[in-house]
Amino acid sequence: MDQNKLKRHHIMRSLILAGITALLAYLILSETLSHYLAPRLHMFSYVTLVIMGLLTIVSIRQIFVGSSVYDCDCEEQHKVPRTPMGSLLVYGLFVLPIVMGFVMPDKILGSDVVEKRGITLLSNDVRKLADVTANANANVNATENVEQTAEVKEDAEPIVEPQPEVTNQGATPPVQATNDEQLRQRFSNGGFGDFYTDIAVFLHKQPVIELNDKVFLDGLTTMELYAKEFAGKELETMGFVYRQPDFTKQQFVVARFSVTCCTADASVYGVLVEKEDANKWAKDSWVKVRGKLELRQVDGYDMLVLKASQVEAVSAPKDPYVYYSFESVPGS
Amino acid sequence: MILKIRQFLVEIIGALLLGLSVVWLTMGRDSSLFSGWSIKWSPLWLDVKTFFLSIWLEAIPFVLLGVFFSAFIQTFVTEEQVRRWTPKHPLVALPFAGLLGFLFPVCECAIIPVVRRLIQKGMPLSVGIVFLLAGPIVNPVVLSSTYVAFARQPEMALYRGVAGFVVALIVGMLVFLFVKKNPIRLGMESQINHEADHVKTTGGKLSSTFAHAVDEFFDMGKYLLFGAFISALLQVYISRDTLMDIGQTPLTSNLVMMGMAYLFSLCSEADAFIAASFANTFSSSSLLAFLVFGPMLDLKTTLMLFGTFRFGFVVKLVVAITFLVICVTMLMPM
Numbered sequence: 001m002d003q004n005k006l007k008r009h010h011i012m013r014s015l016i017l018a019g020i021t022a023l024l025a026y027l028i029l030s031e032t033l034s035h036y037l038a039p040r041l042h043m044f045s046y047v048t049l050v051i052m053g054l055l056t057i058v059s060i061r062q063i064f065v066g067s068s069v070y071d072c073d074c075e076e077q078h079k080v081p082r083t084p085m086g087s088l089l090v091y092g093l094f095v096l097p098i099v100m101g102f103v104m105p106d107k108i109l110g111s112d113v114v115e116k117r118g119i120t121l122l123s124n125d126v127r128k129l130a131d132v133t134a135n136a137n138a139n140v141n142a143t144e145n146v147e148q149t150a151e152v153k154e155d156a157e158p159i160v161e162p163q164p165e166v167t168n169q170g171a172t173p174p175v176q177a178t179n180d181e182q183l184r185q186r187f188s189n190g191g192f193g194d195f196y197t198d199i200a201v202f203l204h205k206q207p208v209i210e211l212n213d214k215v216f217l218d219g220l221t222t223m224e225l226y227a228k229e230f231a232g233k234e235l236e237t238m239g240f241v242y243r244q245p246d247f248t249k250q251q252f253v254v255a256r257f258s259v260t261c262c263t264a265d266a267s268v269y270g271v272l273v274e275k276e277d278a279n280k281w282a283k284d285s286w287v288k289v290r291g292k293l294e295l296r297q298v299d300g301y302d303m304l305v306l307k308a309s310q311v312e313a314v315s316a317p318k319d320p321y322v323y324y325s326f327e328s329v330p331g332s
Numbered sequence: 333m334i335l336k337i338r339q340f341l342v343e344i345i346g347a348l349l350l351g352l353s354v355v356w357l358t359m360g361r362d363s364s365l366f367s368g369w370s371i372k373w374s375p376l377w378l379d380v381k382t383f384f385l386s387i388w389l390e391a392i393p394f395v396l397l398g399v400f401f402s403a404f405i406q407t408f409v410t411e412e413q414v415r416r417w418t419p420k421h422p423l424v425a426l427p428f429a430g431l432l433g434f435l436f437p438v439c440e441c442a443i444i445p446v447v448r449r450l451i452q453k454g455m456p457l458s459v460g461i462v463f464l465l466a467g468p469i470v471n472p473v474v475l476s477s478t479y480v481a482f483a484r485q486p487e488m489a490l491y492r493g494v495a496g497f498v499v500a501l502i503v504g505m506l507v508f509l510f511v512k513k514n515p516i517r518l519g520m521e522s523q524i525n526h527e528a529d530h531v532k533t534t535g536g537k538l539s540s541t542f543a544h545a546v547d548e549f550f551d552m553g554k555y556l557l558f559g560a561f562i563s564a565l566l567q568v569y570i571s572r573d574t575l576m577d578i579g580q581t582p583l584t585s586n587l588v589m590m591g592m593a594y595l596f597s598l599c600s601e602a603d604a605f606i607a608a609s610f611a612n613t614f615s616s617s618s619l620l621a622f623l624v625f626g627p628m629l630d631l632k633t634t635l636m637l638f639g640t641f642r643f644g645f646v647v648k649l650v651v652a653i654t655f656l657v658i659c660v661t662m663l664m665p666m
């Protein structure tokens with residue numbers, strides 16, 4: 001292998017390394033890194049940026065002093081591709097993410113991906129969803145029936161006080177007679193650990209539960225665990241609109257992607273929303289929904305459905321994904 | 333001279349053409365070839381981009397960590413030291429390697445260059461393989477993330493650790509008993525001696541560490557990129573329901589979950605959360621298979637293994653791991 005060929009490889013490598021460095025810098029500066037990685041991994045990317053910068057310098061240095069560093073007859077063993085086709089393939093593979101990163105526009109994950117992955121709804125998995133929909137289709141009065149069931153259920157629990165019906169949605173919600181201690185008592189017998197008890201108390205205390213980005217996942221899990229206790233509570237949340245083919249016109253899911261490390265591990269969580277004119281909102285558009293939680297019984301499972309009173313279109317947040325915190329209850 | 337310049341240009345243009353062809357392929361069918369930057373991208377391809385860059389960006393820091401750790405071992409740890417630290421008797425050495433992850437909590441991307449280097453430095457092959465397989469599972473970071481992900485089934489972390497340890501140990505035993513020939517790929521052996529020569533002749537340890545890091549980044553990086561790209565394509569075009577429909581009996585559900593673990597190429601720190609999201613649909617035993625198989629083998633690491641070991645050895649390794657993971661997870665009382 002002659003020196004010039006080796007030199008060409010070094011030039012190609014330097015260009016690629018410089019490209020990767022530039023791409024990383026671009027993602028960090030334009031704050032789009034969170035479309036790809038969870039915040040706890042951002043630190044690693046900053047370090048990577050520095051290291052890639054250093055590697056670029058080393059590689060550029062190799063172009064000029066390469067012959068003196070590798071001043072021996074053993075170039076064959078250095079791992080450069082041997083044939084032109086080989087180099088085309090290998091370097092093309094490295095060029096691919098750089099080109100994609102710079103040229104293709106950013107898109108946050110949406111309904112197309114949800115369809116491939118399935119969605120985890122409040123208190124239920126996707127297989128049960130079909131049954132809920134079927135119920136809603138079959139019986140116009142289903143809602144009322146289920147509501148009654150829910151109330152009966154609540155009556156059966158000795159410490160649970162039934163929520164009074166609120167007809168006027170704008171009115172202030174019923175004042176909670178229970179204090180923190182009683183709430184704790186109520187949520188601690190599920191055996192789900194202190195963490196969820198804390199969250200449950202934190203959420204239940206609020207007159208209108210605000211399911212924001214910080215508590216979205218933990219909040220959903222908590223409400224799933226204590227579905228009966230949360231029935232009748234008012235809730236406000238935000239997410240993108242997702243529909244399945246078997247949904248009625250009154251239904252959509254307000255969904256969020258949860259990301260643990262990178263989007264490959266993204267999974268979808270959401271709340272089933274019902275509203276008369278629900279089909280007004282296009283899929284993948286972002287909405288803020290406010291309404292009242294309602295308990296449904298499906299195959300012996302409890303499932304919470306949000307009867308929306310208010311839906312408004314909003315713009316997608318800067319960081320479209322939600323994350324588990326697992327550390328502390330926000331605001332407590 | 334002119335000929336050389338021309339060759340050089342050909343390669344650059346070739347790379348550019350490849351990039352452009354990808355751009356063209358990823359465009360929506362209805363748009364013209366050069367409609368400027370306002371190309372109408374097919375949304376599925378934009379999702380492929382998101383997944384591809386995401387897996388890649390996530391893995392780079394850990395691959396670099398592995399590369400530098402391996403370069404560090406190369407430059408500063410002598411072969412006698414490796415031999416001295418490794419227990420002599422295989423019955424002690426294999427479990428020792430299985431628990432090494434507690435000392436070096438590395439995930440599956442970082443461990444391959446490290447193990448390759450350790451084997452080249454004289455660590456017995458069977459011991460290296462046990463570390464390679466058990467390291468990304470039996471380590472505090474991964475086990476604690478499993479514990480957190482399975483909030484309702486905290487014993488899953490224990491099962492995962494035990495199953496991973498057992499499978500790695502048995503594979504190590506098999507390697508110890510049956511593999512006598514050195515399976516490191518041709519040329520690697522002479523390369524290592526040759527690298528040592530470089531360090532001696534150039535004297536600059538730091539600069540040679542960095543130079544080798546560049547080499548190894550490109551060496552490992554191509555397998556990583558290819559695996560990440562395939563995985564991104566599959567995630568966008570294959571529906572999970574398709575897989576779920578196959579996996580209804582105990583055996584097939586384990587196989588399906590292992591297949592998913594293989595294709596998704598998740599980081600072992602994060603895969604527990606995915607497994608937990610399947611908790612309603614799949615049996616605990618198949619979730620365990622997912623959690624044990626994924627870190628040991630997936631699309632990107634298999635390609636990296638092919639870059640390190642001989643073809644036949646990797647195939648045998650894959651078969652042995654697959655078979656053992658099925659057996660161990662099916663027999664696990666849970």
